[in-house]
Amino acid sequence: MNEQELRSLVERMVLELAGQPAGGGKTAPAASTAPAADVDPAGCLEDITETDLRRQYLVEHPKNGDAFRDLKLRTPARLGLGRAGARYKTISMLRMRADHAAAQDSVFSHVDDGFVEKHGFVPVQTLCQNKDEYLTRPDRGRRFDEANQAIIKKTLGQSPKVALVVGDGLSSAAIEANAADCLQAIQAGLKTYGLEAGPVLFVKYCRVGASDHIGELTGAEVVCMLVGERPGLVTAESMSAYLTYKPHIGIPESKRTVVSNIHKGGTTAVEAGAHIAELIHTMLERKASGIDLK
Amino acid sequence: MAETLLSVGIDIGTSTTQLVISRLTLENRANPFSVPRVAINRREVLYRSAIHFTPLLSDVVIDAQGVKAIVEEEYRKSGFAKGEIATGAVIITGETARKENAREVLSALSAFAGDFVVATAGPDLESILAARGAGADEYSKEHHTDILHFDIGGGTANLSLWSHGELVQTGCLDVGGRLLKLERDSGKITYVSPVITRAAGHLEHAGRGLAPAAPYRIPAVGDSPTPESLAPVLRTMVEALEQAAGLRPGREKMDAFLTQGTRWEPRAVPVVSFSGGVADCIDNPPADWRAYGDIGVLLGRAIAASPAFQQAGRFRGAETIRATVVGAGSHATDLSGSTIFYRDMTFPLKNLPILKLTAAEEKGDAAALAQSIRDKLGWFADEGGLSQLVLALRGEDNPTYSRIQALARGVADGLAPLREAGFVPIVAVEADQAKVLGQALAPLMDGPLLCLDGVGVDSGDYLDIGAPVANGAVLPVVIKTLAFQKS
Numbered sequence: 001m002n003e004q005e006l007r008s009l010v011e012r013m014v015l016e017l018a019g020q021p022a023g024g025g026k027t028a029p030a031a032s033t034a035p036a037a038d039v040d041p042a043g044c045l046e047d048i049t050e051t052d053l054r055r056q057y058l059v060e061h062p063k064n065g066d067a068f069r070d071l072k073l074r075t076p077a078r079l080g081l082g083r084a085g086a087r088y089k090t091i092s093m094l095r096m097r098a099d100h101a102a103a104q105d106s107v108f109s110h111v112d113d114g115f116v117e118k119h120g121f122v123p124v125q126t127l128c129q130n131k132d133e134y135l136t137r138p139d140r141g142r143r144f145d146e147a148n149q150a151i152i153k154k155t156l157g158q159s160p161k162v163a164l165v166v167g168d169g170l171s172s173a174a175i176e177a178n179a180a181d182c183l184q185a186i187q188a189g190l191k192t193y194g195l196e197a198g199p200v201l202f203v204k205y206c207r208v209g210a211s212d213h214i215g216e217l218t219g220a221e222v223v224c225m226l227v228g229e230r231p232g233l234v235t236a237e238s239m240s241a242y243l244t245y246k247p248h249i250g251i252p253e254s255k256r257t258v259v260s261n262i263h264k265g266g267t268t269a270v271e272a273g274a275h276i277a278e279l280i281h282t283m284l285e286r287k288a289s290g291i292d293l294k
Numbered sequence: 295m296a297e298t299l300l301s302v303g304i305d306i307g308t309s310t311t312q313l314v315i316s317r318l319t320l321e322n323r324a325n326p327f328s329v330p331r332v333a334i335n336r337r338e339v340l341y342r343s344a345i346h347f348t349p350l351l352s353d354v355v356i357d358a359q360g361v362k363a364i365v366e367e368e369y370r371k372s373g374f375a376k377g378e379i380a381t382g383a384v385i386i387t388g389e390t391a392r393k394e395n396a397r398e399v400l401s402a403l404s405a406f407a408g409d410f411v412v413a414t415a416g417p418d419l420e421s422i423l424a425a426r427g428a429g430a431d432e433y434s435k436e437h438h439t440d441i442l443h444f445d446i447g448g449g450t451a452n453l454s455l456w457s458h459g460e461l462v463q464t465g466c467l468d469v470g471g472r473l474l475k476l477e478r479d480s481g482k483i484t485y486v487s488p489v490i491t492r493a494a495g496h497l498e499h500a501g502r503g504l505a506p507a508a509p510y511r512i513p514a515v516g517d518s519p520t521p522e523s524l525a526p527v528l529r530t531m532v533e534a535l536e537q538a539a540g541l542r543p544g545r546e547k548m549d550a551f552l553t554q555g556t557r558w559e560p561r562a563v564p565v566v567s568f569s570g571g572v573a574d575c576i577d578n579p580p581a582d583w584r585a586y587g588d589i590g591v592l593l594g595r596a597i598a599a600s601p602a603f604q605q606a607g608r609f610r611g612a613e614t615i616r617a618t619v620v621g622a623g624s625h626a627t628d629l630s631g632s633t634i635f636y637r638d639m640t641f642p643l644k645n646l647p648i649l650k651l652t653a654a655e656e657k658g659d660a661a662a663l664a665q666s667i668r669d670k671l672g673w674f675a676d677e678g679g680l681s682q683l684v685l686a687l688r689g690e691d692n693p694t695y696s697r698i699q700a701l702a703r704g705v706a707d708g709l710a711p712l713r714e715a716g717f718v719p720i721v722a723v724e725a726d727q728a729k730v731l732g733q734a735l736a737p738l739m740d741g742p743l744l745c746l747d748g749v750g751v752d753s754g755d756y757l758d759i760g761a762p763v764a765n766g767a768v769l770p771v772v773i774k775t776l777a778f779q780k781s
Contacts, residue, residue: 067438067458191737240327259327261327268691269692270727271633271729273695274730274732275329275633
């Protein structure tokens with residue numbers, strides 16, 4: 001094959017790849033429109049995050065697939081993914097990126113105002129003015145300005161036995177998924193112990209330490225804060241409850257009791273709420289929280 | 295937290311009566327920052343009794359005083375006081391369970407042995423406890439495999455099939471070492487179990503090869519058999535076991551030995567294991583085949599010689615003759631979930647029957663739930679009216695609070711007739727939601743109330759519930775699967 005022939009061969013191939021028949025003036029049907037006929041314009045793509053990873057096993061021709069599936073049921077870790085050559089399969093890559101995106105979204109998005117309103121929470125805001133400041137200045141996420149201080153005092157009154165607080169924290173998705181059911185369970189549980197909790201505060205740009213300022217302002221005996229946990233790849237909807245007996249500014253972190261992993265795959269919101277109600281009752285009886293309660 | 299419970303196991307079997315005392319260690323497996331999850335993380339056998347022959351007054355009556363004397367003596371020798379025993383189980387097994395006074399002996403003994411020592415019986419439970427005592431369930435879990443466990447005692451072989459640690463089925467064959475008893479010195483047969491007569495057709499068939507001219511003579515009282523003349527009996531029994539394990543085609547021999555009122559579906563398994571007195575005779579048979587005055591030694595040898603069993607994988611369990619009693623002592627007691635609710639309760643609660651709703655009934659709204667419960671309550675009423683029972687629910691994975699409230703209203707209303715009759719509302723949920731359900735139920739009714747979770751029970755099971763342990767966080771429970779089968 002001489003140089004001329006080679007050149008024309010390459011030309012022909014390039015043209016074919018570009019969707020034009022070699023040497024022909026006729027235009028081929030545009031490749032991009034062909035598959036469109038199969039796609040339902042009103043439908044959407046399959047939601048790959050709906051798949052339960054504990055049940056997804058991608059290794060081909062496993063020696064003992066049943067045993068691996070058994071192990072997988074016990075961990076959310078991304079195991080048994082199989083591979084394509086040296087790499088993950090496309091589905092694994094996409095799922096990783098989707099979960100990572102969900103985690104980022106829940107950090108950077110806000111709890112819907114409608115959600116706060118619907119459940120009758122009283123909204124306040126820390127010193128932070130936006131998400132960037134919230135993420136870069138943890139100290140400002142623990143304190144309130146004077147206007148907000150006044151709302152807190154007015155809402156909770158002086159020396160309440162229990163103050164219930166919801167804070168967005170690092171996952172708005174966690175709050176929207178769990179806070180309402182959990183609070184209902186806490187409130188009903190407190191009633192069985194003869195305790196009554198007042199209105200619920202909602203704190204925007206909230207760090208756990210905001211509990212201390214609330215305690216300082218109101219003299220609350222127990223502050224119970226439901227707050228969104230820093231999301232991971234397993235779930236972006238995990239919530240924690242931080243309970244502090246007589247919190248005040250400067251109280252050591254060891255005085256806090258925490259119930260973590262409240263989400264649909266961990267401790268469910270309602271059962272956690274019942275547990276928290278009992279914890280609050282115990283704290284009031286023993287007048288302690290954190291390691292002092294052990 | 296390292297709280298421990300002392301647990302007793304007592305096994306009154308066809309041929310032997312034994313006792314063990316175990317220590318169960320409780321541990322909170324959850325990290326300190328989450329809801330507690332208390333579990334039993336260690337089970338050690340501290341004391342093993344001698345192996346006593348089960349005292350009988352006659353072929354159909356157990357010597358209750360004799361059994362009590364054995365237990366008393368073994369408690370004394372163990373050095374543990376009755377008051378220290380927190381939990382445990384008495385199980386009456388094999389042919390002994392069919393004696394006239396089995397039930398009375400069992401309940402008297404469980405009351406005598408300790409405050410929360412529960413009475414258990416039935417071939418299902420026996421099969422399960424023996425397999426757990428031998429560790430067959432753990433083996434199948436660890437090795438992700440199926441295993442068929444045989445507990446072969448004097449009167450029965452208890453079968454249990456486990457797949458990846460989960461129980462698949464239990465069964466019982468009337469195959470055991472004491473179906474024929476003989477005098478050790480003279481070698482004369484003193485007892486022939488009716489089972490032998492029942493299987494006569496198969497035995498005659500098997501005996502044809504022995505002496506083709508004359509029909510095979512079924513062993514009878516007064517005969518002086520030799521191992522050779524007994525071979526057809528043993529071969530037929532082993533073939534019944536092989537069929538049960540799916541190692542031999544057909545099921546006619548297995549069916550001939552199937553214990554009345556039980557079922558078994560043969561399924562081929564990669565691994566088998568043996569416990570019970572006969573298991574010792576498989577691997578280490580005594581030289582004298584009449585050593586125990588029965589055919590146990592010959593049965594052990596026959597199993598060992600079976601090509602089918604030789605080819606199957608074999609798991610050698612931690613316990614052989616003591617598997618059932620160790621199962622009763624170390625594995626009968628479980629713990630409830632760690633978030634539970636109870637108010638004004640008196641423990642222990644014993645022998646509570648289960649009222650379970652169907653999955654569809656459970657999904658109903660409050661009114662429908664109440665109606666389903668009321669309808670089913672009628673099943674548990676006899677001439678004396680209602681009796682104490684446990685309402686069992688599956689529960690939902692991630693319920694909303696309003697769903698919990700609806701559930702609470704339905705349960706409170708549905709169980710109202712039970713409360714009016716003077717009984718305590720007890721609810722056992724499978725999913726982790728007892729505390730929230732209990733707190734939701736609490737304002738709807740006065741007086742005692744118990745809500746526990748992590749307990750999977752079915753209609754026909756019985757539940758025993760002990761006093762709270764681990765700072766009141768969990769309840770010891772014993773689930774008795776189909777105890778006292780009606781037959």
